Amino acid sequence: MLEVEGLSAGYLGEDVVRDISFNIADGEAVTIIGSNGAGKTTVFRAVCGLLPKSSGDVTFDGESISDLSAHRIARAGLAYVPAERHLFPQMTVAENLALGAFPDRPDPETMSVVFELFSQLAERRTQRSGSMSGGEQQMLAVGRALMSKPKLIVLDEPTTGLAPKLAVDAYEALAVLQAQGLTLLIAEQQVPLALSLADRGYVLENGSVQLEGSAEELESNPEVRRAYLGVA
Amino acid sequence: MTDRTPETEAAEMITAPARPRMSFARAFGPIVLTAAAVALVPLRYGDSGATMRVAVAGVLFATYAVAFNVIFGSTGQLFLCVGALAGVGGYMSGILSDRAGWPLLLSIALAGLLSSALGAGFSWLVVHRSLDVIFTGIVTLAFSLGFSNVVLGQRNWTGGENGLLIKTGSNSLLGDQIPPFYIMLGLLVLYLVIYRLLQLSHIGWAFRALRDDEVAAELAGVNVARYRIYAGTIGAAMLGVAGAVWAHSAGFIGISTYSFAGVDVRVIVMLAFGGIGTLLGPVLGAVTFTVLDEFLISFAQLRVVLYGVVIIVLFLGFQRGVIPAFQGLVERVRDARKRRSPA
Amino acid sequence: MRAVVFDGIVLGLQFGLLGVGLTLVYGLGGILNLAHGPMAVLGAIVVANSMDAGAPVLLAVALGLVSIGVFGLLLDSTLMRAVYRLTGERRVLLSLLLTLGVAFVIDGLLVWRYPINSLGIHIGGDPVSILGVRMRTGSLVASAISLAAGAVLVVFFRFSTAGRAVRSVIQDEVGARLCGINPTAVRTLIFGLSGVLAALVAVTRSMTSPITTTAGIDLTILALIVTVVGGLGSVAGAFLAGIILGIVNTVSSFYIGTYITTIMLLLAAALTIILRPSGILGRRG
Numbered sequence: 106m107l108e109v110e111g112l113s114a115g116y117l118g119e120d121v122v123r124d125i126s127f128n129i130a131d132g133e134a135v136t137i138i139g140s141n142g143a144g145k146t147t148v149f150r151a152v153c154g155l156l157p158k159s160s161g162d163v164t165f166d167g168e169s170i171s172d173l174s175a176h177r178i179a180r181a182g183l184a185y186v187p188a189e190r191h192l193f194p195q196m197t198v199a200e201n202l203a204l205g206a207f208p209d210r211p212d213p214e215t216m217s218v219v220f221e222l223f224s225q226l227a228e229r230r231t232q233r234s235g236s237m238s239g240g241e242q243q244m245l246a247v248g249r250a251l252m253s254k255p256k257l258i259v260l261d262e263p264t265t266g267l268a269p270k271l272a273v274d275a276y277e278a279l280a281v282l283q284a285q286g287l288t289l290l291i292a293e294q295q296v297p298l299a300l301s302l303a304d305r306g307y308v309l310e311n312g313s314v315q316l317e318g319s320a321e322e323l324e325s326n327p328e329v330r331r332a333y334l335g336v337a
Numbered sequence: 338m339t340d341r342t343p344e345t346e347a348a349e350m351i352t353a354p355a356r357p358r359m360s361f362a363r364a365f366g367p368i369v370l371t372a373a374a375v376a377l378v379p380l381r382y383g384d385s386g387a388t389m390r391v392a393v394a395g396v397l398f399a400t401y402a403v404a405f406n407v408i409f410g411s412t413g414q415l416f417l418c419v420g421a422l423a424g425v426g427g428y429m430s431g432i433l434s435d436r437a438g439w440p441l442l443l444s445i446a447l448a449g450l451l452s453s454a455l456g457a458g459f460s461w462l463v464v465h466r467s468l469d470v471i472f473t474g475i476v477t478l479a480f481s482l483g484f485s486n487v488v489l490g491q492r493n494w495t496g497g498e499n500g501l502l503i504k505t506g507s508n509s510l511l512g513d514q515i516p517p518f519y520i521m522l523g524l525l526v527l528y529l530v531i532y533r534l535l536q537l538s539h540i541g542w543a544f545r546a547l548r549d550d551e552v553a554a555e556l557a558g559v560n561v562a563r564y565r566i567y568a569g570t571i572g573a574a575m576l577g578v579a580g581a582v583w584a585h586s587a588g589f590i591g592i593s594t595y596s597f598a599g600v601d602v603r604v605i606v607m608l609a610f611g612g613i614g615t616l617l618g619p620v621l622g623a624v625t626f627t628v629l630d631e632f633l634i635s636f637a638q639l640r641v642v643l644y645g646v647v648i649i650v651l652f653l654g655f656q657r658g659v660i661p662a663f664q665g666l667v668e669r670v671r672d673a674r675k676r677r678s679p680a
Numbered sequence: 681m682r683a684v685v686f687d688g689i690v691l692g693l694q695f696g697l698l699g700v701g702l703t704l705v706y707g708l709g710g711i712l713n714l715a716h717g718p719m720a721v722l723g724a725i726v727v728a729n730s731m732d733a734g735a736p737v738l739l740a741v742a743l744g745l746v747s748i749g750v751f752g753l754l755l756d757s758t759l760m761r762a763v764y765r766l767t768g769e770r771r772v773l774l775s776l777l778l779t780l781g782v783a784f785v786i787d788g789l790l791v792w793r794y795p796i797n798s799l800g801i802h803i804g805g806d807p808v809s810i811l812g813v814r815m816r817t818g819s820l821v822a823s824a825i826s827l828a829a830g831a832v833l834v835v836f837f838r839f840s841t842a843g844r845a846v847r848s849v850i851q852d853e854v855g856a857r858l859c860g861i862n863p864t865a866v867r868t869l870i871f872g873l874s875g876v877l878a879a880l881v882a883v884t885r886s887m888t889s890p891i892t893t894t895a896g897i898d899l900t901i902l903a904l905i906v907t908v909v910g911g912l913g914s915v916a917g918a919f920l921a922g923i924i925l926g927i928v929n930t931v932s933s934f935y936i937g938t939y940i941t942t943i944m945l946l947l948a949a950a951l952t953i954i955l956r957p958s959g960i961l962g963r964r965g
Contacts, residue, residue, distance in 0.1 A: 155854065179860040191855030193848050203841075204848050207859045210841060253860065413769065462954065470769050471712065472953045475908055479946035486943055602780070609777055638792040645784025652777045653762050656770075 106131045106257055106288045107152075107183075112161030114151035120159055121147045122312040129257070134279070134289040136299040136320075138333060139309035145292035146188060148309070149261050153185040154178040166256060180208070184255035188262045190246040194235025198226055201234050201245055205252030212254070219248040222278045239266035243275070257288040264295050276302050296333040300324050364537065368529045371620055375522055379515050389518060393586075395627035396521040400579045401600065402608045402619030403528040407535065408456070408572035410614035411544040412565045414463050415470045417597065418477040419604050421484035422452045422573050423580025424595030428488065428495055430581035431503040431590065441585065449578035455480075456573020457566055464562040481597040488592060500591030503584050517586035524582055525620070528575055533616060540567060548614070610651055612658030621659060683814075684934045685927055690819045690888065692926020693826035696919035698881045698899060699906030700833065701874030707850050707913025709867045711763060711775040715755075716878055717899030718786035723748040723879025724799035724891045725790060744879045752875025755782065756868040764864070783896065790893045799882065800890035822884040829880060830919050837915060846870060850913060905949040911959025920960055924948075 107129040115121040122144035129135045137145050150156035152163050154175035163171045170178050179185070193201050202219060203211040220227035223244040229237065234245055243263060250258055263279075264272035276298050283289055283302070293299035300306060300320045308316035308329065316326065323329050375396065382388040401419055408416050416422070430448035433439045439447075459480070463473050488495045495501055535541045543564045546554040555561055584590045593599045603626065611622030629647060633640045655662050702716050713719075723744040730740035759782070763775045837843035848856040849863045856863055881899075885891050910921030925945055932944045952959060 153858075155857070174862075175854075175857040176860050176862045179858055185858050187854070187858070189854075191852045191858060193851040193855055195851055196844075196847070200844060204844055204856075204859045204861075207841065207845060207861055249859070466954055466957060468953060468957065470772055471912075472908070472957060475904065476950045476953055479943075479950040482946055483943050486940075606777065606780075609773070639788065641788030642785050642792065643788075645781040645786075645788060648781035648784065649759065649778055652774060652781070653759070656762065656766070656774060 106133070106166060107290065108162075108164040109148075109152060110162045110164075112148065112151055112163070113159045114147055114156050114161070115159065116147075116156075120312070122151075122309075125161070125309075125314055127307050127314065127317070129288055129290055132283070132286060132288055133305065134283050134291070134303045136291045136293055136303035136306040137309050138293055138296050138299055138306060138323075138329075140294070140332075143309045144312045145309055146261055149185065149187070149259055149290075149292060153183065153259060155185075155187075179253065182253070182256035183259065184250035184253055184257070185259045186246045186250045186261065186263065188265055190242055192234045192242055192245060192249070195233060197231050197233055198237075198245055199230045201249050202226075202252050205249035207253075211252060215252055215254060219251055222251075222281065223248055240268065240271045243267060247275075247278075251282070255287070257290060258282070259290045261292045262294060263291065264293070264298065272298060296329075359537065364533055365530065367617055368526060368533065371529070371617060372522065372526045375525075375620075376519070379518055383515060389515065391627060391631050393518045393521055395623050396518065396525055397579070397583055398600075398603060398607060398627060399620045399623035400521065400525045400528055401576065401604050402611070402623050403525065403532055404572045404575035404579060405604050405608055406572075406613065406615075406619050407532060407575065408568050410608070410618075411535070411541075411548070412568040413470065413548060414460060414565060414569060415474040416456070416459060416477045416569070416572070417474045417601050417605075418459070418481040418484070419576060420595040420597055420600030421477075421481040422455060422576040423583070423600065424484055424488065424590075425455060426452045426577030426580035427584035427590050427595060428501065429577075431501055431584045432494060434585070435504055445578060445581040445585070448581040449574045452577025452580070453570045453574035456576070457570040459573075460566040460569025463569070464565050478597065481601065485592060485596055488595075496591070498592055500589055500594075502589055504588075517583075520582060520586050524579060528579075529616065529620075531571075531575070535571070536616070540564065544568065606648060608658075610655065610658055612660035612662075615658065615660040618658055618660045684930050686815065687819070688927030688930035689923055690815075690823050690926070691929055692923035693823050693830075693919070694881055694884050694922070695902060695906050695926050695929075696910075696922025697826045697829055697877060697884070698903045699910055699918035699922055700830075700915050701877035701881075702903040703907040703910060703913055703918045704870050704915065705867075705874050706907065708846070708870050709760070709764065710768075710771050711760065712772060712779065712904075713871075713874065714776060714779040714900055715782040715786060716874065716903050717901070718783045718790070718896035719748055719751065719875055720878035720882040720899050721790060721891060721893060721896045722751070722786055723875075724882035724886060725794055725893065726879075727883060727886075728799040729794075741883050744883060745876045748879035749872045749876040752878075753868055753872035755875075756871035760867075760871070764867070783900065787894075787896045790896070794893055796893075798890040798892040799886040816888070818887040822887040825880070825884050829877070830915075833915055902945070905945050907959075908949045909952045909959055914959065917960050924960075 109128065110126045112125040113120045113123045125144075125148055127135070127137070137148070139145050147156065151158045151161070154170070154173055154177070158171070161171070162169060165178070165181060165183055168181070170181060170183070173181070193204065196204070202216055206212060206215070225241055226244055226248055229241065234242060237245065243266070247258075247260070247263065260279075263275055267275060272295065279289060279291075280302055289302075291299055291303065300323060303320045305319050306317070306323045307314050308323070316323065316329065318326070324334075378392050379389065382392065401423060405416070405419050408414050426445075426448040429451050430444040433444040433447060434441055459473075459477060462468065462476065466472075468476065489497055491497075492499070535544070543554070543559045546557060546559050547561045547564060551561055580595065583594075587594075607622030607626050608619050609622070610625060611618030611620065629644075633643050636643055657665075698716075698720070702713060705711055705713050705716075726747050727740045727744035730743050731737065735743070759778055760775070763771055763778060766774055835843075837847060845856065845859075845861045846866055846869075848859065848861060849866045853863050856866075882891050906918055906921050906925060909925060910917030910919070925948060928944055928948060929941055932941045936944075
């Protein structure tokens with residue numbers, strides 16, 4: 106579904122991530138773990154067209170998206186849920202969701218699926234998104250991404266600002282989505298949660314991929330355990 | 338008296354503001370050279386009254402542009418009342434010296450004071466209502482147009498649309514253009530020196546800090562509000578005095594002398610072209626556009642069209658102004674040289 | 681007095697329409713289009729020339745609207761590219777300078793080629809009495825058109841997918857891109873729309889009093905005042921502000937004099953900036 110090769114990107118002329126390569130198969134859930142500043146967001150931004158690449162190729166669903174702009178990539182079926190969410194604060198939940206389906210009109214079926222998955226959103230259909238709590242906004246951001254019926258959803262630290270119970274709920278929802286055929290790419294600092302859902306993972310530190318493997322392999326890897334799972 | 342330990346010295350180095358250390362030559366050399374070059378103009382064109390009139394206008398606009406540079410270039414306050422502030426100075430000084438019989442220098446001084454008070458007032462508004470560029474522009478534009486209307490309306494004092502003849506000072510309406518030229522040039526040099534001195538002082542450092550990042554400047558202890566008001570006051574004073582000096586040198590002022598269309602539009606274009614925030618940008622811009630204006634006169638009807646085309650082309654090409662573009666070029670050449678021969 | 685107020689409303693609706701184009705472009709791209717007034721006048725001249733060439737009124741008006749709309753599209757996709765590469769204050773400044781140049785070019789060309797042209801559309805019919813005030817049919821038609829245009833705009837922005845897309849770009853451009861919306865295309869389209877609206881104002885103005893070639897700058901200043909008072913980026917605000925300012929205009933013209941009127945309007949703008957910078961319906965920041 107997604108192939109990234111030799112990706113380098115950065116800010117103000119300096120590369121923050123160098124020679125990143127990874128891939129995701131159809132229906133897989135892949136996670137990228139790493140500490141703050143490792144470069145996860147930079148990688149996502151570059152893949153999704155929000156940040157220019159200094160080098161590298163990205164292939165999505167067989168087609169190259171390396172030179173496409175963000176809105177084209179979104180229309181191609183790659184939905185990105187950034188850490189900052191970027192919702193439309195003066196618009197209601199319903200309007201935000203409707204825009205997710207752009208350029209098509211919102212599909213009522215998809216919308217009801219979203220409301221089923223996130224019952225709190227259903228209660229606040231007509232509430233302005235700017236006045237909602239962090240957790241609700243996170244749900245709305247994911248819901249908006251779902252409205253475009255994407256093939257791949259990229260989530261950047263979806264549990265930021267969520268209370269532990271809500272974070273678990275969120276991952277349960279993601280598991281449901283994966284069961285329905287959605288491919289997932291998740292950047293996460295909450296490593297146990299991420300590894301519980303993911304099939305495979307990559308460890309990103311200091312701008313390059315340090316480790317890769319299946320979720321089980323990573324979980325039992327002593328370095329990973331020491332660095333991210335708090336085990337001595 | 339505490340001992341100067343290495344720690345104290347290090348601390349002082351860190352906290353001392355980075356003032357550009359310029360040699361006297363580097364600081365004032367450009368001004369002297371420019372002044373010398375401009376001073377030669379009458380030697381070549383002194384005979385032609387028409388050319389000299391243009392030259393005087395050019396120098397006058399350069400002074401306006403330097404003053405505007407102090408206000409806008411230093412602190413980003415878009416005062417669209419350059420002409421009006423100069424006009425306040427001009428009419429005030431003219432009325433005081435002709436009608437009230439005040440001595441020339443005192444009239445000019447008071448006129449400058451009045452303008453600077455207005456400038457301070459505008460800056461105070463900008464600061465206290467947190468006005469951004471557009472809003473500052475509109476408020477000051479309102480003043481400009483209001484000023485024009487007052488001048489038109491109060492014809493007993495201002496002569497209305499007929500203009501005002503000013504008798505005090507070198508009345509050279511129809512006469513010799515050379516004295517006004519050198520008077521205005523002297524004023525221009527003075528203003529350039531003031532600008533340079535500001536740049537090199539702690540005020541200039543504060544200006545640069547707040548231009549770069551206002552929040553960071555506040556956090557570093559720069560009272561942004563106060564420095565904005567300084568800029569507005571000093572710049573407005575310069576405008577008032579320039580307007581007054583012009584009124585006395587030219588001997589005649591009218592509606593178009595200080596109008597928005599006649600002054601502000603031109604000054605903004607000149608400064609933006611030359612380079613906002615640079616020392617000689619205003620001069621370069623004034624010279625360029627004064628010459629251009631004259632050149633375009635021969636096109637009669639199409640003059641405005643060509644002026645517009647020139648503005649578009651120039652600003653597409655030199656978005657930051659000519660001098661910054663030039664500086665950028667020099668830097669790139671220097672960088673390329675450095676890379677080619679690592680020391 | 682009532683007649684004066686009604687006249688003010690008629691004028692105000694057109695003020696509103698004039699301001700809407702400018703406020704949309706500013707809300708979307710942070711660009712101040714100083715050529716807005718000249719564009720309106722250009723529209724008027726196109727319509728006038730078409731009518732002189734024998735075209736029926738409706739066709740001539742359509743021609744005018746389309747031509748200035750296209751002009752707006754072209755202007756945004758060419759000159760404004762340079763402006764969009766900048767951000768914040770530098771973007772505003774460059775947009776001011778470039779559109780100033782465009783304003784000079786349009787104004788200069790019009791004055792040069794059509795120095796005495798003016799557009800005046802005469803709507804026949806007897807004056808109609810509304811609430812005891814006799815209104816000319818021209819004023820009524822002009823007001824109806826302005827109201828209709830306003831209504832269409834409001835409906836468009838609130839309820840249509842495209843309109844929602846435009847609002848999304850104003851509220852969060854990155855978010856809009858993630859939804860598959862192309863902000864550049866949106867900005868160009870809205871610039872074109874502002875051109876259509878400018879031409880429409882010229883047409884409706886001409887129904888009450890002729891528009892001359894030199895009206896460009898005044899129209900821009902008027903649009904600016906309306907935009908500021910109504911709130912940068914607010915369509916409804918522009919109309920509301922327009923009506924208020926229209927009434928201020930006619931009242932002050934009638935009781936004090938046309939001279940002071942311009943100052944009054946500018947004072948209104950200045951006061952709004954000082955007292956309520958976000959405008960009547962605008963949002964701060």
